[in-house]
Amino acid sequence: MVTNNAIRSVTKTRFLRDLCQLDDEADASPRGTVSPEDLVELNHTLARHLMVYHEDAGLSEAESQGRSQHESRCTPSLHLLESVARFLASLTLETSVTSRRDIVDIGPSRFVAPVLKRLGHQPTHAEAVWEALTGFVEQSMEDQLPTEDSGLTKLIRSFSEQSLTPGEEAVEKRTVTTKQALGVIERALSRPGVYLAPQLPLEHKVTVKMLAGGLESNSIQRAEDTMATWRKSCAAEVDDSPGNHAQMQEFAEELDFQVEDIHIDLRSQKIDESEFGMRLWQKASRLPPETFPPLPFRLTRSLLSGALADASDQCRIWFTKERFDADRILLGSSSIGPPALDETDRSGS
Numbered sequence: 001m002v003t004n005n006a007i008r009s010v011t012k013t014r015f016l017r018d019l020c021q022l023d024d025e026a027d028a029s030p031r032g033t034v035s036p037e038d039l040v041e042l043n044h045t046l047a048r049h050l051m052v053y054h055e056d057a058g059l060s061e062a063e064s065q066g067r068s069q070h071e072s073r074c075t076p077s078l079h080l081l082e083s084v085a086r087f088l089a090s091l092t093l094e095t096s097v098t099s100r101r102d103i104v105d106i107g108p109s110r111f112v113a114p115v116l117k118r119l120g121h122q123p124t125h126a127e128a129v130w131e132a133l134t135g136f137v138e139q140s141m142e143d144q145l146p147t148e149d150s151g152l153t154k155l156i157r158s159f160s161e162q163s164l165t166p167g168e169e170a171v172e173k174r175t176v177t178t179k180q181a182l183g184v185i186e187r188a189l190s191r192p193g194v195y196l197a198p199q200l201p202l203e204h205k206v207t208v209k210m211l212a213g214g215l216e217s218n219s220i221q222r223a224e225d226t227m228a229t230w231r232k233s234c235a236a237e238v239d240d241s242p243g244n245h246a247q248m249q250e251f252a253e254e255l256d257f258q259v260e261d262i263h264i265d266l267r268s269q270k271i272d273e274s275e276f277g278m279r280l281w282q283k284a285s286r287l288p289p290e291t292f293p294p295l296p297f298r299l300t301r302s303l304l305s306g307a308l309a310d311a312s313d314q315c316r317i318w319f320t321k322e323r324f325d326a327d328r329i330l331l332g333s334s335s336i337g338p339p340a341l342d343e344t345d346r347s348g349s
Contacts (some may be wrong), residue, residue: 015042020091039088047076047084107134119182121189128192129185135195136184140176206313208326213277213319223281223309230306237297250293252316255307258291259284259317267321277319284308284317 019034019042034042050057051067051074059080066075076084108130113123188195202208206227210220238244262283271279285308289299297303311317315326 015039016046016088019088043081043084043088044076046088047080048072048074050080050084051076116185116189119185121185125189125192128195129188131195132184132188133181136180137176202330204309204313205315205326205330206309208329209312209317209319210277210281212324212326212329213280214274215277215281215319219278219281223305223312226302226306227309227313228306230303230310233297233303233306239296244296247293247295251295251299251307252311254292255311256316258287259308259311263318273321276321280319281308 015034015038019039048071050059051064052069052071054064054067063077063080063083065077068074108126109123112126112130112133116123116126116129202211204224204227206223207220210223215223234248238248259280262280266276266279266283285301285305287304289301289304292299292304299307308317312319
C-alpha cells in the first residue's frame with residue numbers, strides 16, 4: 001500500500017503503523033493505541049484498496065462484489081473484511097530494513113565484513129567477496145533447467161541406477177548451500193582482484209598529482225570536470241589577437257605566483273604529506289577571482305578551479321611537497337592503483 005516512510009508519516013496509514021510496526025524504540029513518535037473503532041476503519045480502508053486493485057490482489061469474484069473505480073465508493077463484503085482482519089492480526093512491519101537501493105553500496109561493509117571477521121579473516125577484501133557471492137547467487141537463480149522432468153529425461157533416467165525425484169537437478173542448481181558460499185568466499189579471498197572491476201587508466205597528469213597529494217575522489221572529479229570547462233571557455237572566448245594572449249599569459253603567471261605562496265606557506269607549517277595536497281587545493285581553489293588580472297571572459301570560482309587543474313596538468317602546479325615523474329605513472333596507470341612514489345619517480349614532470 002505505501003512505502004516505509006509513508007507508513008510513518010501519512011495520516012491515512014497511521015493506524016497501520018500503530019498496529020503492525022515491529023520496532024518503534026528508535027522512532028521519534030512511538031506507536032499509539034489503536035481503538036476498536038480505529039481498527040474497524042483500518043480494515044475497511046485496506047479492503048477498499050484491495051477492491052480497487054482486485055486483479056493484482058487476486059480477489060475472487062465474490063470478494064470483488066461492490067467494487068468501484070474510486071476507493072471511497074467501494075463497499076467491501078463481510079467475507080473480505082474478515083479476511084483483511086485475519087491478515088492484519090498476523091502482519092508485522094519492519095520499517096528500519098535497509099532500502100534495496102542502498103544494499104549494493106553498504107553490502108560489503110554491513111553484511112560481508114562481520115562474516116569475514118567471524119571466519120577469522122580481515123575485512124580488507126569485503127567488496128571482492130560481496131561481488132563473488134552475489135554473482136554466484138545470481139547465476140544460480142537464473143539457471144534455466146526445467147523444474148519438472150520432460151519425457152526424454154525420464155527415459156534417460158530409467159537407465160540410471162540412481163533414483164532421483166522429478167526436478168531434483170533443477171532445484172539443486174538453484175540452491176546455494178553454506179558449503180558452497182564458504183568455497184566462494186575462500187576463492188574470492190585468494191584472488192580478490194578477479195572479482196573487482198579493473199581500474200581504468202588515468203587520463204590526466206593532474207589526476208596523478210592529486211592522487212599522490214592525497215586528494216579524494218570528489219575533488220579529483222571536480223578538478224577534471226572544471227578543467228574541461230576551462231579549456232572549452234579558452235577555446236571559445238580567446239581569439240588570436242595579441243591582447244588576448246597577453247591577458248592569458250599575465251593571468252597564468254599570477255596564478256602560479258599565488259599558488260607558490262600557498263605552497264611555501266603550507267611547507268612552513270610542516271603540514272603532513274597526507275594532508276598537503278588537499279589543503280593546497282582548498283586554499284588555491286578559494287582564491288578570490290577579483291585578485292587576478294582581467295581575462296577575455298569573466299573568471300568564476302569554477303573556472304578558477306579549472307585553471308588550477310589545467311596548470312597542474314601542464315606541470316606548473318604540484319599537490320605534493322616534491323616533484324615526481326608523473327608521466328611515467330600516467331603511462332603505467334592501467335596496471336597500478338593510486339600512485340605509490342619511489343625514488344625513481346622523484347624527477348621529471
